[in-house]
Every structure is written in structure tokens, then in C-alpha cells.
Amino acid sequence: AQSVTQLGSHVSVSEGALVLLRCNYSSSVPPYLFWYVQYPNQGLQLLLKYTSAATLVKGINGFEAEFKKSETSFHLTKPSAHMSDAAEYFCAVSDPSGGYQKVTFGTGTKLQVIP
Amino acid sequence: NAGVTQTPKFQVLKTGQSMTLQCAQDMNHEYMSWYRQDPGMGLRLIHYSVGAGITDQGEVPNGYNVSRSTTEDFPLRLLSAAPSQTSVYFCASSLSAGPRGEQYFGPGTRLTVT
Numbered sequence: 001a002q003s004v005t006q007l008g009s010h011v012s013v014s015e016g017a018l019v020l021l022r023c024n025y026s027s028s029v030p031p032y033l034f035w036y037v038q039y040p041n042q043g044l045q046l047l048l049k050y051t052s053a054a055t056l057v058k059g060i061n062g063f064e065a066e067f068k069k070s071e072t073s074f075h076l077t078k079p080s081a082h083m084s085d086a087a088e089y090f091c092a093v094s095d096p097s098g099g100y101q102k103v104t105f106g107t108g109t110k111l112q113v114i115p
Numbered sequence: 116n117a118g119v120t121q122t123p124k125f126q127v128l129k130t131g132q133s134m135t136l137q138c139a140q141d142m143n144h145e146y147m148s149w150y151r152q153d154p155g156m157g158l159r160l161i162h163y164s165v166g167a168g169i170t171d172q173g174e175v176p177n178g179y180n181v182s183r184s185t186t187e188d189f190p191l192r193l194l195s196a197a198p199s200q201t202s203v204y205f206c207a208s209s210l211s212a213g214p215r216g217e218q219y220f221g222p223g224t225r226l227t228v229t
Contacts, residue, residue, distance in 0.1 A: 009155065034217060043119075043205055043220030044158075090157060100212035101165060102173060103148070107157040 002027045002095040006106035014114050019078040021109045023091030026072065032094040033074045035065055039087045050074060086113045116141050121206050121221035128196040128228045136191040136224050138206030146209045147189040151202040158205065164189055165212065196228045
């Protein structure tokens with residue numbers, strides 16, 4: 001069964017500092033991976049996705065993530081944090097062995113940006 | 116396009132009452148799903164559907180029923196509400212499962228069961 005682990009339920013960074021949010025997955029074969037962002041009292045929206053085309057994936061708002069098969073990781077980064085990046089971020093995995101029909105979400109990481 | 120819409124936005128139920136959470140999408144998406152979001156637990160899949168007339172269980176289906184009679188609508192029914200079902204419920208849709216399967220989420224329904 002697939003699973004997703006997000007290290008750190010809360011991360012604080014200073015404005016302008018590097019953002020690094022960690023995600024590790026467990027899957028029998030390389031899955032499809034997603035990062036979603038949730039702003040307060042809103043639904044989730046897609047930041048970026050990995051579907052085996054390229055290991056470095058660029059998303060919206062300056063975020064990117066690198067798929068590392070050897071480490072089973074898909075960490076999310078942004079070179080310089082903005083105040084508007086404060087939100088909760090979810091990593092998600094869709095397992096091809098399950099026909100991609102079920103998406104498993106991590107428990108989320110709340111990002112705080114300090115002025 | 117309205118995207119994914121959910122009604123109601125807020126609901127308070129007493130234990131044992133039943134209700135239906137509505138979800139609709141106008142993007143002609145085949146795949147629809149229901150999640151519940153609880154603090155510290157992320158989103159957990161309740162039920163999903165890969166097309167009209169086809170539904171299946173997710174991770175936490177007990178206490179919930181679904182049906183999909185049209186492509187657009189995917190209602191979630193609580194037959195006999197319990198306090199453990201207090202949560203925020205999100206409906207999502209995608210063009211298909213797979214590489215294009217990024218999901219579009221509704222704004223959520225906040226349910227309290229007393």
C-alpha cells in the first residue's frame with residue numbers, strides 16, 4: 001500500500017529565506033506525485049506534479065520539487081519565501097499499481113513566514 | 116466555469132440525523148472523490164467515482180454512502196450522523212485518474228455533529 005510521510009507539521013522561515021518542505025513516499029513502483037497548497041478556509045489547489053517526464057518539476061508561485069527515486073523523496077523548495085506563501089502544504093501520491101484511482105495525502109506541513 | 120461547487124458551507128447536525136452533502140462540477144470530469152480533513156491527519160479518501168454509475172470505497176467509507184447518476188453530481192450521504200464525523204469535507208474532481216489526474220477541489224463543507 002502506498003503511503004506519504006511529511007516531516008515537520010510546522011515549518012517557520014524568514015521572509016526571503018529558502019523554503020524546504022520534505023515529502024517521502026512508499027510505493028512498489030514509481031508513483032505519480034503531487035504537491036497541493038491550502039490557504040486558510042479554502043480548498044486545495046495544485047502547485048506541481050511529477051508524472052515521470054522529468055525529475056525536476058517546476059510549479060506555480062516559484063516552487064519546484066525534485067523526484068529522487070533512490071531516496072523515495074519529492075521535497076518541495078522555493079529559493080526565497082514571500083509572506084504570501086504562508087499556507088498549509090500537502091504532498092500526495094497516486095500509485096500506478098492501483099490504476100491511479102486512489103490518491104493518498106500526507107498529513108500536511110504548515111508554513112509560517114516571519115517578516 | 117464554476118469549477119467544483121459544494122453545498123452547504125456549514126452544517127450542524129444532531130447525533131442520529133441524516134443529511135446529504137452536495138457536490139457538482141461543470142468541467143465534464145470523469146473522476147470525482149470525497150475527502151475528509153481532520154487536524155493532523157491530512158485528507159483521507161472516503162469514496163470515489165471513475166464515472167457515472169461507478170463508485171468505490173476509499174480509506175474511511177464507514178458511515179457514508181455515495182451514488183453517481185450523472186457526470187456532474189456526486190452527493191455524499193450521512194445516514195446516521197455521529198460526533199466522529201465532525202470534520203471538513205472536500206469534494207474534488209479530475210479529468211481522469213492518472214497523469215492528468217490533478218484534482219480540482221471545492222471550497223469545503225464544515226460539518227459539526229453534536
